[in-house]
Amino acid sequence: MDAMTFDKTRLPSRHVTVGPQRAPHRSYLYAMGLSAQQIAQPLVGVASCWNEAAPCNISLMRQAQSVKRGVAAAAGTPREFCTITVTDGIAMGHQGMKASLVSREVIADSVELTMRGHCYDALVGLAGCDKSLPGMMMAMVRLNVPSVFIYGGSILPGTFKGKPVTVQDVFEAVGKHSVGQMSDEDLETLEQVACPSAGSCGAQFTANTMATVAEAIGLALPYSCGAPAPYEIRDTFCFTSGEKVMELLARNIRPRDIVTLKALENAATVVAASGGSTNAALHLPAIAHEAGIKFDLFDVAEIFKRTPYIADLKPGGKYVAKDIFPKGRS
Numbered sequence: 001m002d003a004m005t006f007d008k009t010r011l012p013s014r015h016v017t018v019g020p021q022r023a024p025h026r027s028y029l030y031a032m033g034l035s036a037q038q039i040a041q042p043l044v045g046v047a048s049c050w051n052e053a054a055p056c057n058i059s060l061m062r063q064a065q066s067v068k069r070g071v072a073a074a075a076g077t078p079r080e081f082c083t084i085t086v087t088d089g090i091a092m093g094h095q096g097m098k099a100s101l102v103s104r105e106v107i108a109d110s111v112e113l114t115m116r117g118h119c120y121d122a123l124v125g126l127a128g129c130d131k132s133l134p135g136m137m138m139a140m141v142r143l144n145v146p147s148v149f150i151y152g153g154s155i156l157p158g159t160f161k162g163k164p165v166t167v168q169d170v171f172e173a174v175g176k177h178s179v180g181q182m183s184d185e186d187l188e189t190l191e192q193v194a195c196p197s198a199g200s201c202g203a204q205f206t207a208n209t210m211a212t213v214a215e216a217i218g219l220a221l222p223y224s225c226g227a228p229a230p231y232e233i234r235d236t237f238c239f240t241s242g243e244k245v246m247e248l249l250a251r252n253i254r255p256r257d258i259v260t261l262k263a264l265e266n267a268a269t270v271v272a273a274s275g276g277s278t279n280a281a282l283h284l285p286a287i288a289h290e291a292g293i294k295f296d297l298f299d300v301a302e303i304f305k306r307t308p309y310i311a312d313l314k315p316g317g318k319y320v321a322k323d324i325f326p327k328g329r330s
Contacts, residue, residue, distance in 0.1 A: 006042050006075075006250065012119040012145070013043040038077040042249055044242075045120035046071070046080045047111050047139075049132040049152075054087035056128035056207060059198040059229045060152045066235040067124050067150065070242020076249070078242065079120060083110045085129040089167060089201060100131055104286070107135030108142065115143050122249045124241055128152035128200050128229075133210035134283035137219055141255045141290035146248035148241040149219040151211040153229030154321040155199030160190050166202040168315050170194045199229030203314035208321040209276030210283060216267040217287070218258040226325035256291050264288050264295045265303060272307035274324075275316055 008014050016025040017039050029039050046067050050060040061082075068078035086103035090096070107127075115123060122145050125136040133151065140147035157164040173190050176182040200207035214220035221244065224237040248254075264284055271280040281300040288295035312318045 008040065008042070011042055011121045011249075013121050015119045017043070034077065041075055041077045042121040042246070043119070044071045044076045044078050044122045044124065044245060044249075045111075045115050045118070046078045046242075047114070047123060047125045047136065048080065048082050049085045049107065049127045049129065049136070050082050051085060053085060054090055054129060055155055055195055055198050055229075056087055056089075056152065056200040057085055057132075059234075060126045060128055063150065063152060063234055063238045064126055066238035067126070067242040070239035070244075071124070071246060072242075073239070074243045074246035076122070076242075076246045078124075079118065081114050083107050083114075083132075083135075085127075085132045087129045088131075088206070101282075104131040104135040104138070104283075107132055108138040108290075111136065111139035112142055115139070115145065120145070122146040122245045124148050124150065124245050126150045126152060126238075128207065130200075130206035130210070130279070133207060133214065134286060137210075137214065137217070137287050138290050140219060141259050141287055144254045144256050146245055146253060147219065147255050148221065148245045148248070149214045150238055150241050151200075151207075151214060151220065151225040153199050153225075153227055153231065153234055154208055154211075155195055155202045156197040156228055156230060156322060157202055157320050158193040158196045160193055164320070165190065165194045166314060166320060167194055168201075168203050197228070197230045202320040202322065204274055204276050204311070204321060205315070206277040206279045206283075209271055209274070209280050211321075212270050212274055212276065213267040213280060213284065216270040217263045219255065223325075226321075228322045228325065231325075259287065259291050259293075261288075261293050261295060264293065265299075268300045268303040269307050272304045273309065274311040275309050275313050 046064050048060045048064045051057050071078040086099045127133045127136040177187045211225035215225050227234050285296050
């Protein structure tokens with residue numbers, strides 16, 4: 001896509017790149033190795049929740065590089081930055097759990113501040129842990145700049161005594177161990193094999209639930225949220241997301257054009273049908289609030305009541321999140 005397609009005088013980045021008075025601003029961009037052409041192109045924020053707190057986030061920096069290549073291929077200039085996450089799998093059972101829901105607001109606020117402060121024209125956001133998904137989507141709707149959401153992908157199941165296992169089995173094993181139904185040795189072995197890769201918890205917990213929401217609500221590309229974190233096809237989804245955000249920018253399609261009441265209702269239906277986390281009843285209204293849409297806990301509950309449960313997924317069922325991906329593509 002030719003950069004001339006974009007009228008910089010109408011884009012936020014004009015405030016830091018256009019005109020003689022912005023020479024000091026441009027000098028900072030030159031200091032980071034950008035060319036005059038790159039500075040003249042739209043600036044796209046690539047926001048990642050990468051950190052070393054948990055496997056949910058550990059692959060996000062690598063995936064962000066694919067996003068940046070996609071943005072550059074479509075004549076945009078990507079600018080990568082990171083925000084925090086608090087991971088429920090570690091921040092539970094102690095005082096750290098009080099930080100979890102609050103982190104959603106910090107993520108949304110920090111992405112907003114970075115985007116506004118640096119006048120980026122569009123946003124691609126990558127998230128992995130539970131609260132980081134709605135936090136990133138809240139920021140997109142609040143900013144209302146052309147945006148694409150990317151889920152980092154679910155973890156692969158481990159194997160214990162010939163059977164597939166997830167972190168859910170480890171939690172259950174703690175209970176068994178406490179009443180003498182599991183040995184110290186078995187518990188130690190299980191904890192070492194249950195989480196064998198990067199990615200978010202493999203069951204239909206909050207992360208995978210909100211990933212299905214991202215697709216249902218229209219902020220993520222179709223099928224992009226289903227591929228597990230280690231699958232290299234994720235790079236294709238990330239590259240394409242970078243390209244697509246430039247198309248959204250050219251066509252001036254914004255999150256509030258996509259996140260409508262019907263989209264929110266559809267997302268709640270998907271949550272119920274997949275047996276997803278009831279935490280979605282907290283996060284969907286928060287996303288709706290950013291769009292100025294009345295859609296509260298009671299509206300979500302009504303949709304849950306009338307929607308049949310059709311997916312046999314953990315924690316209540318048999319299958320893990322990665323099992324959905326090949327079915328969704330067939």
